[in-house]
Amino acid sequence: GESVGLHLPTLSVQEGDNSIINCAYSNSASDYFIWYKQESGKGPQFIIDIRSNMDKRQGQRVTVLLNKTVKHLSLQIAATQPGDSAVYFCAERAGGSYIPTFGRGTSLIVHP
Amino acid sequence: NAGVTQTPKFRILKIGQSMTLQCTQDMNHNYMYWYRQDPGMGLKLIYYSVGAGITDKGEVPNGYNVSRSTTEDFPLRLELAAPSQTSVYFCASNKPPGQQETQYFGPGTRLLVL
Numbered sequence: 568g569e570s571v572g573l574h575l576p577t578l579s580v581q582e583g584d585n586s587i588i589n590c591a592y593s594n595s596a597s598d599y600f601i602w603y604k605q606e607s608g609k610g611p612q613f614i615i616d617i618r619s620n621m622d623k624r625q626g627q628r629v630t631v632l633l634n635k636t637v638k639h640l641s642l643q644i645a646a647t648q649p650g651d652s653a654v655y656f657c658a659e660r661a662g663g664s665y666i667p668t669f670g671r672g673t674s675l676i677v678h679p
Numbered sequence: 680n681a682g683v684t685q686t687p688k689f690r691i692l693k694i695g696q697s698m699t700l701q702c703t704q705d706m707n708h709n710y711m712y713w714y715r716q717d718p719g720m721g722l723k724l725i726y727y728s729v730g731a732g733i734t735d736k737g738e739v740p741n742g743y744n745v746s747r748s749t750t751e752d753f754p755l756r757l758e759l760a761a762p763s764q765t766s767v768y769f770c771a772s773n774k775p776p777g778q779q780e781t782q783y784f785g786p787g788t789r790l791l792v793l
Contacts, residue, residue, distance in 0.1 A: 601782070610683075610769050610784030611722070656721060665710060665729060665775075666737070667782065669721040 590640040590657035597659040683785035702770030711753040715766040
């Protein structure tokens with residue numbers, strides 16, 4: 568069935584490096600995508616979103632890229648810091664739906 | 680604003696017991712959701728509501744019930760707790776799609792059923 572998934576369950580980086588977290592989606596009707604950060608023991612926190620009429624969106628130290636041709640989404644974190652250590656989820660929502668579908672998550676570990 | 684608040688933070692239940700997980704938001708959001716998150720997994724939708732008096736089933740509604748009598752509150756009821764309901768439960772809310780629809784999550788309720 569339609570699904571959202573992540574390629575890498577765990578990503579380890581050194582402090583100061585750039586991190587890239589990937590996400591594949593299969594629902595061609597999806598038109599809204601969101602990245603969340605979940606720190607240990609806390610609820611998910613919105614990071615950045617992008618609509619399907621865009622290819623790229625930038626925030627503070629984060630960039631989301633959307634490739635609709637291959638149904639791929641990525642989150643880039645610049646100058647990764649220990650405070651970025653968390654699980655990152657992508658979610659997608661199809662047009663006309665109220666409900667986002669969440670992927671399994673990628674654990675980002677930042678080594679000082 | 681306090682955002683989305685959930686109580687209790689942690690609870691241990693015996694099999695067959697019942698309980699209500701409370702969720703309140705003070706952002707005047709129409710849309711509210713209940714998710715469960717099992718270890719190492721993503722979020723699965725239990726129930727959602729698009730406004731007071733309106734609720735609908737999500738992906739995994741069995742064993743749960745909800746009500747939405749006010750905009751602010753969206754309690755989740757477990758009638759006969761089972762070990763399979765051991766999980767972390769998150770409540771979330773947002774404005775309707777198209778209106779700055781960032782989804783805000785509560786801190787979660789950790790439930791252990793023994």
